[in-house]
Amino acid sequence: MANQENNNNDNNNFFNQNPLITFAIFSVAVILLFKVMVGDGAAGGTQSAMSPTARVKSVDYSELKRLVKDKEVKKVEIGQTIIRAMSNDGSKIYTTRLVKGDNELVKMLDKEGIEYTGFSETNWFTDMFGWLFPFLLIIGIWMFFAGRMQKSMGGGLLGMGNSKKLISSEKPKTKFDDVAGVEEAKEEVQEIVDFLKYPGRYVEIGAKIPKGVLLVGSPGTGKTLLAKAVAGEAEVPFFSVSGSSFIEMFVGVGAARVRDLFEQAKKDAPSIIFIDEIDAIGKSRAAGGVMGGNDEREQTLNQLLAEMDGFGTDTPVIILAATNRPEILDQALLRPGRFDRQVLVDKPDFEGRVKILKVHVKDVKIDDDVDLEEVARLTAGLAGADLANIVNEAALLAGRKSQKTVKQKDMFEAVERALAGLAKKSRRINPKEKKIVAYHESGHALIAETTEGAKKVSKVSIVPRGLAALGYTLNKPEEDKFMMQKHELWAEVDTLLGGRAAEQVFIGEISTGAGNDLERATDIIKSMVQTYGMSDIAGLMVLEKSRQSFLGGGQQATREYSDKMAEEMDAFIKSSLDEHYKNVVARLEEYKEAIEEMVALLYKKENITGEEVREIILNFEKEHGLESKIVQETETIEDELKEDATMSSGDEK
Structure with missing residues (x-):
């Protein structure tokens, strides 16, 4: 030290x-x-023959000429820039600057018979x-x-080596109350706060607190915020550093920075070390380069593993790390004794989204008509960062309109921006394309509302949004769902086919607008065959393994089935699409008048709500004496909720 x-x-x-x-x-x-050392006159020149004890006096060039003319000097030395002359008694040395191009001095010296010579102005120095x-x-x-x-x-x-300027050391003021929507994750890290506050309580009883906690989750779910909240609750120093900060072009720098980081944390213990994006240095060593993987990243990882092993059970230093790519981390990092615990910081459910929205609207002036629960229903699948952005976008919209408060319509517009993109009001589409888009989106909406298991419609619009969308249909689930049944997957396929089918039924010709819909429908059926075992083609056999990734869903592995199986699968996908497409076409022809009314309303307003869509369908069904599929679906959901409540009360008894 x-x-x-x-x-x-x-x-x-x-x-x-x-x-x-x-x-x-x-x-x-x-x-x-x-x-x-050199001096202006170079009086101490080693090659000078003049007396070193003589007094040096600087004179003008004209004065030196007068001295020569009056024969008051007996010896003159001429250098490159300096002229020196010794007096007759040797007690003085006169110096002056040489005037280039003047030959009169030499002539005067010859005339008066005075000795003169040259000298070098340089010396040993x-x-x-x-x-x-x-x-x-x-x-x-x-x-x-x-x-x-x-x-x-x-x-x-x-x-190299010192990481002080790369480390952010602070005592965060963030508390658990500032973190919403991740209640289970907060419970997991609560005991870390207790250990940092009262380490003796755990040491005396012989308990070993986890040395490291790995926070895993999708981008924007609040992993960094949760880590800061742990330090804020424990009121301990918080050393935060990015994983990429350890990597330099010089081998050994990362390992030195790891050592320095842990030295600082131990010095200020109890403390927390937080390594964000740890996958930058924690990537599996099995995937090393052609030189055996002995590179800067591997040495840094080895040093990190050694430092984590060096902690004693009574060392009040906790390591928190965050990643959204846990599948690529080295297994040595994840073993007990290093990152003992993995905490999933998942996307929030409905209740979590409501709590997150309440946190972010604290500093925003919202109107009384704002219903955060309705906003939460529309934002299923979004992370906390997305919800914070929605609230901020709504506030910006309200400010742009010079409003005093944020209204519900501003929140809805912000949600649409997040889900469908920015409205392209300046994009002018011709009447023919507008007609195609109106029928296309109406087809999606009607099939979604009349198919069991489909997501209900929230809004239908023919206003262009995003990069290429000329219209869109927003669907919201009735409740948070973490898995889908077989009939719900087929309902999703039918809804996607509704747009193309509407073009065929009402326009008489198909367009390129359904390209993405067909791609998604094909992928759903392919997954049903290959991964979910929902067909007779492969039965329960899984044809392609998927690996969970928080950066874009499952990563498909290489194909693990024969060419014959591929042919059968292709035939099944094609026949399934054809069969469901025919059913969708028949449904649209049955509800033809409802579609026409929906299109007319879209032409007039450009945007219609899910309630207006359901009202049109219900009126049509009443006029034609049809049994309402919307009512049946709603009743089914209510019956299921009642059944769940009954079962819960029975369990309590």
Whole structure:
């Protein structure tokens, strides 16, 4: 520790911190020394024959000429720039600057018979300086760039190794009350707070607190916020650093920074180390490069593993790390004794979204008509960061309209921006395309409302949004769902086919607008065959393994089935699409008048709500004496809720 303190003192001195000023001072000192040693008159020239004890006096050139003319000097030495003359008694030496192009002095010396000679103005010091100056210049430049590297890389040899300037050390004021929607994750990390506050309680009983906790979840779910809340609740120092900060072009720098990070944390214990995006250094070593993986990242990971093993059971330092790619982490990181516990910070459910929205609207002036529960229903599947962005977008919209408060319509518009993109009001589409889009979206809406298991319609619009969408239909689930049944998947397929079928039934010709719908419908049926075992083609056999990834769903592995199976699967997908397409076409022809009324309303308003869609369908069914599928679906949901409530009360008894 003493050596480390000495090194830190050396790094903090004025000259190391200001290499440019150091180089300037060094250069000025050398020049001044040169001037002093050489002097204007070079009186101490080694090749001069004049008395070294004589007093040197500087005179004008004209005065020197007068002295020569009056024969008051007995000897003159002429250099490249300096003229020196000794008085008759040898007690004085007169010096002056040589005037170039003047030959009168030499003539006067010849005329008066005064001895004169030449001399070299250099001496041993100037000769040596001429040889050393290039080396001194190189050393000065090296010192300058070394200082720059020290500033940019944070200390140590050439600035490497010291991580102080890469680490954010603070005592966060964030509390658990500021974190909403992740109640289970908060419960998991609560005991860490107790351990940091009262470590003796656990040490006395012999309990071993987890050394490391890995926070896993999709981007924007609040992993960093939760880590700060742990430090805020425990009121301990919080050392946060990004995983990519350990990686440099010089091998060994990352490992040195890891050592320095842990030294600082132990010095300020109890404390928390938080490594964000740990997958930058924690990637599996089994996927090393062609040189065996012995690179900077692997050395950094090895040092991290060694430091985590070096913690004693009574060391009040906790390591928190966050990642959204747990599947690529090295298994040595995840074993007990290092990251003992993995905490899933998942996307919030309905109740969680309501709580998150309440947190973010604390500092926003909202109107009395704002229903946060309705906003939460429309935002199923969104993370906390998305919800925060929606609230902020709504506030920006209200401010743009010079409103005093944020209204419900502003919240809905912000939700649409998040889900469908920015409205392209300036994009003008011709009447023919507008007609196609209106029938296309009406087809989606009607099939969604009349198919059991489909998501209910929230809004239908023919206003272009996003990059390429000329219209859109927003569907919201009746409740949070974490799995889908077979009939719900087929309902999703039917809803996707509704747009293309409406074009065929009402326009008489299909367009390119259904390309994405057909792609998604095909993928759903393919997954039913390959992964979910929902067909007679493969039975319960899984044809393709999927691996969960928080950065974009499942990552499909290589194909694990024969060509014959592929042919049968292709035939099944095609026949299933054809069969469901025919059923959708028949449904649309049955509800033809309802579609026409829906299209007319879309032409008039450009946007219609889910309630208006259901009202049109219900009126049509009443007029034609049809049994309402909407009512049946609603009753089914209510019956299921009643049944669940009955079962819950029975369990309590």
